[in-house]
Amino acid sequence: MKKQKILNSVSTILLFILVLTGCNRKGKIKEEESKITYAGSNYVKVAPVERKTIYTYLEYSGTLFSEKSADIAPDLSERIIKYKVQKGDFVEKGNVLAIMDSTQFLQAKAQFESAKKSYIRMLALKENGSIDEQTFDQVEAGYKSAKAGYEFMLANKEIKAPFDGFITAKLKNEGEVFSQMAMGPTGPAILRLVNTESLKLKIQISDKDLPQIQKGQKAIISTDSYPESEFIGKVSFVSQEADMMSGTFTCEISVNNSDNKLKPNQFARVKIILAEEKDALVVPQSAIVKDNTVFIVNNHKAEKRIVSLGIQNENEVQILSGINEREIVITNGNVAIENGTIVEIID
Structure with missing residues (x-):
């Protein structure tokens, strides 16, 4: 009888040990599952690698005026x-x-x-x-x-x-x-007559930018009236004498206005083109992380690429090598990730 009680006690102890072991194992499994879930929670925003024209430019603003106007008398x-x-x-x-x-x-x-x-x-x-x-x-x-x-x-x-x-x-x-x-x-x-087929944009440029601007340079003009439109012009005049009060130099950009969208005395912005690359591979500036690195998305994972850079402006950069057209680069959420990190794309 006494022997039987001892056996029952041993069985109870063993059962208790097995239960504890099983619980610990389930806890570890859940912990690992949690780690996997966390690894997949790297949300990122992306953009395609595009082939397009990219510019470097100087940006100014000014007022449009007519090249040809007259007070009739x-x-x-x-x-x-x-x-x-x-x-x-x-x-x-x-x-x-x-x-x-x-x-x-x-x-x-x-x-x-x-x-x-x-x-x-x-x-x-x-x-x-x-x-x-x-x-x-x-x-x-x-x-x-x-x-x-x-x-x-x-x-x-x-x-x-x-x-x-x-x-x-x-x-x-x-x-x-x-x-x-x-x-x-x-x-x-008695009357004022204004021809609007050809307008000029008058801007004041700094002495620092003066050496980079020459007559004949391409310029892209934009206005709030037509935010999606670009009007192509060219530099037609660069003053060789600074204004005595401001120290700036007068510059004029001629622009064709045969469609009459632009108006005299209208405010406008201009990008004076310094360099231009057509048919270039281009990505947003935000895609570039330190050491000329980008991350593309491949099978839901971040893949690290080392790239060579060409010309760039404040928004975009030309890629000379390292990635291909139509690949997807990470533009947001690319600072803390590593090669092979599981990512999820969000809008």
Whole structure:
């Protein structure tokens, strides 16, 4: 009986030991599973390796202005009878813009017609020898003077557009007398005409950047009005004299505006291109970690690559070797990972 009790006690102890061992083993398994789960929780953001054009550039901002504009004015003082255009109208070269008072024109016309009749009569008398050369010369001179006066008044009776463009301002009202002696911020003028087919962007550049900017360089202009559009221009002027107040240098960029999207006096940004590589392999700057290293994603794992870099700007960098087009590089979450780390891509 006593022996039986001892056996039962030993069995109970062994069972207890087995239970404890099993629990410890399950705990270790769960711990390992936890480690595996943790290893797979490296969330990353990615971007494709793209083949595109990349630039290095200097970025500035400035104001657009028209290369061709004019304040339109008659060549004599006269009353404005009627405008043939309104503010904002587009006109072509030769279109009539305004009609001026015809009083002086009619006087000049009458003088011309009278002088013309005298000239024709005196020409006939000269041919048959009835008048001397001096008398004829005086009549001819009077005729030519009257003709010139008539043609001058005729040209100023109707004010015409000297080139294609938009009427951007009416500086005098109908019925007002225009005077060549008028004083004001616009000077003597009745209309302002602006051609917008070709504009210029005026910027002020630092003396540090001056050696890198030359006439003829490519430039890319952008505006808030068309944030997805780029307008290609070129440097057309670089001042060789610094502004006395600011110490900066004036630079002008010409840009074609045949589609009329850009406007005079509009604010714009410009990238003056210093270097350009077409058909280059390009990745975001954020893909590059220390020692020219990138990580690509291959079978849900981070794969370390050593790359050679080409030209770069603040957003992108050219890859000369080390990765291929259409591979996926890690752009966020790539600082603390290692080669072979399991990763999960998130948007």
